[in-house]
Amino acid sequence: MPIKTILVPTDFSENAHAAFETACDLALQLGAKLHVLHVQDESALRVAIREGLLDDRQTDDELCEAVAALTADRFAKLLGGAECSGVEVQHDLRHGDSGKVIVDYAHEINAGMIVVGRRGAGVVKDILSAVVGSIAESVIRKSPCPVLVVRRDHR
Numbered sequence: 001m002p003i004k005t006i007l008v009p010t011d012f013s014e015n016a017h018a019a020f021e022t023a024c025d026l027a028l029q030l031g032a033k034l035h036v037l038h039v040q041d042e043s044a045l046r047v048a049i050r051e052g053l054l055d056d057r058q059t060d061d062e063l064c065e066a067v068a069a070l071t072a073d074r075f076a077k078l079l080g081g082a083e084c085s086g087v088e089v090q091h092d093l094r095h096g097d098s099g100k101v102i103v104d105y106a107h108e109i110n111a112g113m114i115v116v117g118r119r120g121a122g123v124v125k126d127i128l129s130a131v132v133g134s135i136a137e138s139v140i141r142k143s144p145c146p147v148l149v150v151r152r153d154h155r
Contacts, residue, residue, distance in 0.1 A: 001112070002030070002112070003026075003030050003032050003112035003113050004030075004031075004032050004033060004112055005032060005033050005035065005109055005110060005111050005112050005113075006023050006026060006027050006030075006032050006033070006034050006035070006111065006112065006114070006115060007035045007037060007102070007106050007113070007114045007115070008020050008023040008034060008035070008036050008037070008114075008116070009037050009038070009039065009102045009114070009116055009135070009139070010036055010037065010038050010078060011038070012078060013117065015118055015150070015151070016078075016116075016117040017078065017117075018117060018150050019115050019116055019117040019150040020036065020078060020115075021083075022148070022150045023115035024083060024084040024087060026113070026115065026148075027084070028084075028086060028087055032087075032112065032113075033087070033088045033089075033090070034089045034090070035089075035090050035091070035092065035109050035111070036075070036078065036079070036091040036092070037091070037092050037093075037101075037102065037105050038074075038075070038091070038093050038094075039093075039094050039095070039096065039097075039098040039101045040067075040071070040093065040094070040095050041095070041096060041097055041101075044060075044063055044064045044067045045063065047067045047070075048066060048067055051067075051070060053066045053067065053070065071093055079091065092105070098135045099135050099138030099139055099142065100142075102114070102116075102135070102139050103138075103139060103142045103143060103144070106143060106144055107144050111144070111145050112145055112146075113145055113146050113147070113148060114139060114143055114145060114146070114147045114148070115147075115148045115150060116135070116136045116139055116147060116149055116150070117136070117149075117151075118134070118136055118149050118151045136149055
């Protein structure tokens with residue numbers, strides 16, 4: 001069965017960038033469409049605090065706009081910095097539990113393959129993955145299609 005749609009979940013970490021580059025190469029070779037998905041599993045307030053976007057004069061709407069602008073900027077950098085010319089690339093932002101949203105999105109777009117980075121960003125995620133399993137492991141267990149896991153050192 002030919003692979004026509006590749007899903008690449010991203011948290012914008014170095015590992016996710018390595019997975020994106022690998023997915024671009026695969027999409028070029030297979031003539032496949034590429035879907036890049038970012039899942040925000042935290043509130044806008046938590047993201048703003050973690051990213052240093054919080055200003056005590058901001059309204060809730062302004063805070064959400066700042067987080068949305070940061071995400072859009074990160075998508076632009078990711079998509080602009082890769083050698084993906086000739087590949088149809090779509091990107092999307094969803095909210096919720098990352099593992100579940102990724103698997104649901106794979107069903108939604110009828111993905112033929114998921115390409116995911118091995119580890120997410122940050123020490124907290126590393127500790128959580130040791131305790132409850134990483135997002136990549138969750139996706140592998142529940143995916144409706146093959147999953148290629150890319151480590152950063154596989155570049």
